[in-house]
Amino acid sequence: MALVSSKEILMKAQQEGYAVGAFNAENMEMVQAIVAAAEELSSPVIIQTTPGSLQYADTDMFFGMVNAEAKKAKVPVALHLDHGNSAELCAKAILSGYTSIMIDGSKLAFSENVALTKKVVEFAHAMGVPVEGELGTVGGKEDTHEVKDSEKSYTDPEEAKEFAEQTGVDFLAVGIGNAHGFYKGVPKLRFDILEKTKSLVSIPIVLHGASGIPDEDVKKSTGLGICKVNFATELRDAFTKGVKEYIEKNPEVFDPKKYNGAGREKVKELIKHKMHVLNSVHKA
Known part of the structure; x- marks a missing residue:
């Protein structure tokens, strides 16, 4: 199956009351793990890359890997730019073949965030590509994206309505106490x-920083309207643990296929668990 639009996937999720996992990939093995898990559980899936990952391998490289796996899959697979930090990077991702993008102007003043997001929406929509925006800053650090504690802010629901109307974004990431990276304690999400x-907002809502949020809170979030849930840190941790465990048991190994394959399997099992939490199993 060819890559599909994230909007197509998320509108179905919104209508049927479940959420879709958006999983960040760092290499070929993680791409394979994400699609394999989706195939086994017949779940739609979104694969994401951050600006930091795109400094390691560019948009063309990631598109090539994800597209190759998606062509073999029977389930819907989308490729999304996570935390796009400039209009230029958003345009580059679109030209490479990404099927949705995010422009993150959440650290800007409201009017500046609106202006930047609206600019990206205009050229992305002209190319038939949906856009995710963010209002309210999600704390923590992910690759090169960092929000200090002093910069964190909750989403204002009234502003969210205004932001969605003024920008024309297709889905909206919110700040409700969630953060990137592993949490130092149990996160307290503002479900209110x-x-x-x-x-107030009719478009699909996105939860960033889900790594470390208890499963029951993720489930509750999806019941309250979250349609897309982002996972990154937990996947990196799982892959690294798989590699380390294999090398510790086989210290003489020198074939990357062996230990990277072990990392791939760890990621696949984690993703299958998350898909059950999100209730996206058999929703493809």
Whole structure:
């Protein structure tokens, strides 16, 4: 199957009351793991790359890997730019073949965020590509994207409504106490903000920083209108643990296929668990 639009995947999720996992890939093995898990569980899936990952291998390289796996798959697979940090990078991802993009202007003043997001929406929509925006800053660090504690802010539901209307974004990432990276304690999500935002905004809502959020809170979020849930840190951790465990048991190994394959299997099992949490199994 050819790569599909994230909007197509998320509108179905919104209508049927489940969420789709958006999993960040760092290499070929993680791409393979994500698609293999989706195939085994008949789940739609979104594969993402961050600007930091795109400094390691560019948009053409990631498109080539994801497209190759998607062509073999029977389930819907989308390729998304996560935390696009400039209009230029968004345009580059679109030209490479990404089927959705995110422009993250959440650290800007509201009016500046609107202006930047609207600019990206205009040229992306002209190319038939949906756009994710963000309002309210999600804390923590992911690759080169970092929001300090002093910069964190909750999404204002009334502003979210205004932002969606003024920019024309297709889905919206919100700040409800979530953060990138592993949490130092148990995160306390503001479900009241999520409920209010959902009542005012009709487009699919996105939860970033889900690595480390308890499964029951992720499930509750999807029940309150979250349609896309992002996972990155946990996947990197799983892949690294798989590699380390294999090398510790086989210290003489020198074939990357052996230990990278072990990392791939760890990632696949983690993703299958997350798909059950999101209730996206058999929704392809």
